[in-house]
Amino acid sequence: AMCLLQYLSIFWILHSALVVEGESPLSCIPRRTVPHHRDNGYLFREEGVSNYSTMLLREDLGLLVLGARGSIYALDLGNISHKKASVKWDVTDQQAKECENKGKDPQSHCKNYIRTLHTMEDGRMYVCGTNAFDPECDYMSYADGKLTLEKKAEDGKGKCPFDPFQRYASIMVGDDLYSATSMNFLGSEPVVIRNPAGIRTEFKASWLQDPNFVSMAQMPESDDSNEGDDDKVYLFFSETAVDYDFYTRLVVSRVARVCKGDMGGQRTLQKKWTSFLKAMVDCPVLEFQLPFIIQDTFLWCEPQQPWKSCLFFAVFTPQSMALPLSAVCVYSVSDMSKVFSEGKYKTPEPVKTSFVKWVMYSGDVPSPRPGACIDNAARKLGITQTLDLPDRTLQFIRDSPLMDQVILPKDGKPLLVWRGAAFTRIVVNQVQAADGEKYHVMFIGTEDGTMLKAVNYDGEMFIIEEVQLFQPPEPIKVLKFSNVTGHLYAGSEFGAVQIPPANCSRSLSCMDCVLARDPYCGWDKTTAKCTAVSDAQRELIQSVKQGDTSLCPHPAPVKPVNQSMEVGGNLKLHCSPPSNLAKIRWEHNTLPLSPSTRFLFLHDGLLIFNASFADAGRYRCLSVERSNTDNYTTTVAEYQVCRDSCAGSGQGKALLPEAQRGGPSVVGLQAVVGLLVVLLAALLAWNLWKGHLPVPWRCNDKSGAGQGANQALSQQGGHNSSVTQQQTENKPLVSGADNGRSNNNHTGGEVVFSAAQDENVSAKVDLPSMKYIDDESEI
Ligand SMILES: *[C@@H]1O[C@H](CO)[C@@H](O)[C@H](O)[C@H]1NC(C)=O
Ligand SMILES: *[C@@H]1O[C@H](CO)[C@@H](O)[C@H](O)[C@H]1NC(C)=O
Ligand SMILES: *[C@@H]1O[C@H](CO)[C@@H](O)[C@H](O)[C@H]1NC(C)=O
Ligand SMILES: *[C@@H]1O[C@H](CO)[C@@H](O)[C@H](O)[C@H]1NC(C)=O
Ligand SMILES: *[C@@H]1O[C@H](CO)[C@@H](O)[C@H](O)[C@H]1NC(C)=O
Ligand SMILES: *[C@@H]1O[C@H](CO)[C@@H](O)[C@H](O)[C@H]1NC(C)=O
Ligand SMILES: *[C@@H]1O[C@H](CO)[C@@H](O)[C@H](O)[C@H]1NC(C)=O
Numbered sequence: 001a002m003c004l005l006q007y008l009s010i011f012w013i014l015h016s017a018l019v020v021e022g023e024s025p026l027s028c029i030p031r032r033t034v035p036h037h038r039d040n041g042y043l044f045r046e047e048g049v050s051n052y053s054t055m056l057l058r059e060d061l062g063l064l065v066l067g068a069r070g071s072i073y074a075l076d077l078g079n080i081s082h083k084k085a086s087v088k089w090d091v092t093d094q095q096a097k098e099c100e101n102k103g104k105d106p107q108s109h110c111k112n113y114i115r116t117l118h119t120m121e122d123g124r125m126y127v128c129g130t131n132a133f134d135p136e137c138d139y140m141s142y143a144d145g146k147l148t149l150e151k152k153a154e155d156g157k158g159k160c161p162f163d164p165f166q167r168y169a170s171i172m173v174g175d176d177l178y179s180a181t182s183m184n185f186l187g188s189e190p191v192v193i194r195n196p197a198g199i200r201t202e203f204k205a206s207w208l209q210d211p212n213f214v215s216m217a218q219m220p221e222s223d224d225s226n227e228g229d230d231d232k233v234y235l236f237f238s239e240t241a242v243d244y245d246f247y248t249r250l251v252v253s254r255v256a257r258v259c260k261g262d263m264g265g266q267r268t269l270q271k272k273w274t275s276f277l278k279a280m281v282d283c284p285v286l287e288f289q290l291p292f293i294i295q296d297t298f299l300w301c302e303p304q305q306p307w308k309s310c311l312f313f314a315v316f317t318p319q320s321m322a323l324p325l326s327a328v329c330v331y332s333v334s335d336m337s338k339v340f341s342e343g344k345y346k347t348p349e350p351v352k353t354s355f356v357k358w359v360m361y362s363g364d365v366p367s368p369r370p371g372a373c374i375d376n377a378a379r380k381l382g383i384t385q386t387l388d389l390p391d392r393t394l395q396f397i398r399d400s401p402l403m404d405q406v407i408l409p410k411d412g413k414p415l416l417v418w419r420g421a422a423f424t425r426i427v428v429n430q431v432q433a434a435d436g437e438k439y440h441v442m443f444i445g446t447e448d449g450t451m452l453k454a455v456n457y458d459g460e461m462f463i464i465e466e467v468q469l470f471q472p473p474e475p476i477k478v479l480k481f482s483n484v485t486g487h488l489y490a491g492s493e494f495g496a497v498q499i500p501p502a503n504c505s506r507s508l509s510c511m512d513c514v515l516a517r518d519p520y521c522g523w524d525k526t527t528a529k530c531t532a533v534s535d536a537q538r539e540l541i542q543s544v545k546q547g548d549t550s551l552c553p554h555p556a557p558v559k560p561v562n563q564s565m566e567v568g569g570n571l572k573l574h575c576s577p578p579s580n581l582a583k584i585r586w587e588h589n590t591l592p593l594s595p596s597t598r599f600l601f602l603h604d605g606l607l608i609f610n611a612s613f614a615d616a617g618r619y620r621c622l623s624v625e626r627s628n629t630d631n632y633t634t635t636v637a638e639y640q641v642c643r644d645s646c647a648g649s650g651q652g653k654a655l656l657p658e659a660q661r662g663g664p665s666v667v668g669l670q671a672v673v674g675l676l677v678v679l680l681a682a683l684l685a686w687n688l689w690k691g692h693l694p695v696p697w698r699c700n701d702k703s704g705a706g707q708g709a710n711q712a713l714s715q716q717g718g719h720n721s722s723v724t725q726q727q728t729e730n731k732p733l734v735s736g737a738d739n740g741r742s743n744n745n746h747t748g749g750e751v752v753f754s755a756a757q758d759e760n761v762s763a764k765v766d767l768p769s770m771k772y773i774d775d776e777s778e779i
Contacts, residue, residue: 428440
């Protein structure tokens with residue numbers, strides 16, 4: 001029984017080590033993984049209330065207004081755990097009954113999900129909720145520490161979706177509400193509408209076809225415009241493409257825009273947009289791959305700079321989640337604006353009988369230009385408002401609101417490609433680092449409730465950290481940044497959290513602080529602390545582009561820990577890599593140790609089986625982390641292992657019950673290890689055969705940013721098979737030396753051991769994911 005216990009414990013150790021490995025994604029490894037912890041930030045949630053997915057920053061009132069299911073909260077912007085006020089907005093029994101009678105689920109659909117929250121000119125707020133599939137809007141104010149709804153019960157049709165599961169977008173400009181949602185109960189009549197005027201899209205497949213609305217933003221394009229142009233509202237969405245001949249439904253990403261001054265046409269396009277133009281937005285992650293689908297955007301405008309320098313950061317996910325990749329692409333607003341103001345149109349051209357093909361329009365374009373705002377040129381023709389536009393211009397735009405040109409990201413490639421939990425939301429902040437340069441830091445929410453923090457340093461993508469915001473891991477549904485508090489606010493079905501953009505105190509050493517390459521943090525030599533650049537009193541050591549730690553003071557030597565060992569027994573020496581990009585090496589009496597039957601390299605330490613006299617001595621655990629300037633080696637732990645017992649050592653550190661010397665249990669132990677090796681080798685072979693083990697691509701690499709564009713897609717087989725990428729350019733993803741067995745930085749540490757039978761074969765196993773093994777539990 002004792003032996004059995006022993007085998008089981010070994011199996012458990014191996015298993016837990018493997019599970020730890022399985023957590024880490026295969027590429028673009030975040031340097032640090034921060035697990036969920038109360039101290040990561042402030043949490044707000046109320047018992048019995050869910051779906052915290054709408055947020056409004058009221059920096060003028062010091063509030064975060066949070067919309068959930070049946071409730072709206074006014075939270076302290078500086079500490080959202082502190083609720084200042086709340087107001088309930090539930091559906092009436094009558095409304096719930098009607099909703100249920102129409103065949104909707106009383107527990108999920110027939111509730112009031114707050115979906116629209118905007119500030120009006122007079123400081124009140126405009127709020128809409130799905131209201132049991134009968135959307136309604138109201139005015140709300142905050143005064144004397146109280147939130148009050150005016151109970152105006154305005155019709156919310158076209159302002160807020162009926163279906164709480166449907167995506168929507170809206171923006172308040174002045175007191176005009178621009179919204180993109182579905183107008184009807186069935187969710188089948190999409191509309192982009194401006195209220196109160198009620199200017200809307202034509203109900204035609206060429207305008208909108210099964211759209212998924214994502215986001216809206218306004219652009220002050222009339223500012224210093226030589227053409228006397230109008231301000232615009234941009235809308236991002238995805239829809240079924242009408243313009244592609246395809247066997248199946250193909251979804252594409254789009255950007256559309258309308259002019260603020262649009263009042264519709266006189267006869268043609270009455271009460272409809274005369275300026276609705278749209279274009280495809282592409283984020284070319286993989287060649288020969290279906291287009292990726294836009295999920296969220298963030299508009300970044302440089303303060304005090306003209307609108308032309310504004311950028312849209314957008315997150316994309318693949319058409320099918322069988323491909324676990326997400327990407328960030330960045331678009332220049334002036335590129336977009338140019339496509340709309342100068343680009344060619346696409347028009348439907350009937351071929352054969354019923355089939356329509358969309359082609360570039362090369363005929364004469366009517367004047368004024370279809371879809372253009374009223375500008376000086378139009379005014380010269382006596383056209384001062386859209387009501388004056390000639391029918392020819394209006395008919396053209398009614399039939400072909402689509403631009404021929406595709407909008408491509410800056411530099412033609414994604415900024416970041418990530419294999420892992422799908423991206424859901426993005427926020428970007430700019431920070432001035434110690435070198436005086438300003439960097440865009442991206443904060444990206446995922447389906448797993450984590451937030452990535454990433455920076456692109458001159459084309460090199462670097463993921464500083466991944467923080468688990470929610471436990472349970474709920475998808476991030478909303479993400480905001482306040483430039484007043486400098487904090488991030490994230491909402492999920494479970495609750496809302498507020499977190500600072502950096503917590504420098506997570507780095508305890510200068511080396512770690514500098515290798516983190518976080519523009520928010522630097523090492524203060526005087527206080528010997530990793531400090532926020534914004535609070536720094538003195539010059540800090542920081543090297544965001546290079547990760548150069550040469551200015552760091554020499555670390556204090558590590559104190560060796562005495563550890564006793566029993567001959568024939570087993571021993572574990574603990575040592576965890578300080579970062580996901582570091583590799584662990586072991587030395588025994590200053591000689592490098594390699595993994596073998598008796599020395600098992602685990603993620604969190606070294607396991608020695610059947611210890612012998614010769615195993616006593618000095619053990620040193622070294623971490624090697626690669627940066628752009630050097631490979632940095634630090635001593636993480638040191639052990640003095642002595643026979644029998646030595647001063648200050650604990651027998652308690654011995655891991656397993658001692659095996660009897662040469663006894664049958666040791667033989668058994670080795671047999672188990674041997675068996676496991678065979679089993680794992682078999683799994684590996686099987687996985688390779690099934691194509692389960694994808695080849696990682698490196699992110700923390702000069703070529704990292706754009707390498708997505710160079711990926712040649714080699715195979716995408718069955719429904720759960722993954723894709724193998726190959727780099728076609730000069731930077732090999734997998735060179736002979738780098739392939740798994742070397743200390744390349746792509747996994748957070750690998751389980752390496754050699755076959756028990758043959759020391760020479762040294763079958764190193766790099767198991768990237770336990771998940772695959774769990775899947776195939778029949779083995
Ligand atoms: C934040 O607010 C909560 C609830 O009011 C309070 O318990 C907590 O002490 C506050 N934290 C800070 C740092 O002010
Ligand atoms: C609301 O939250 C629950 C979990 O708390 C989730 O199951 C449900 O899908 C959410 N509803 C909507 C409309 O998002
Ligand atoms: C915060 O951002 C707003 C625009 O969103 C801007 O008007 C304001 O000046 C910014 N405030 C600070 C303190 O940067
Ligand atoms: C930073 O993280 C530490 C734990 O690593 C925590 O104790 C501390 O409260 C955090 N600080 C902030 C400002 O969140
Ligand atoms: C770091 O080590 C890798 C191999 O592990 C090597 O290819 C690379 O040249 C080294 N870099 C420096 C700067 O020494
Ligand atoms: C470890 O053992 C040595 C003698 O073997 C002793 O001098 C030393 O003080 C011990 N260290 C600790 C930390 O107990
Ligand atoms: C344990 O090691 C000793 C020598 O150090 C050896 O004689 C013995 O066979 C080993 N036991 C096993 C099970 O390999």
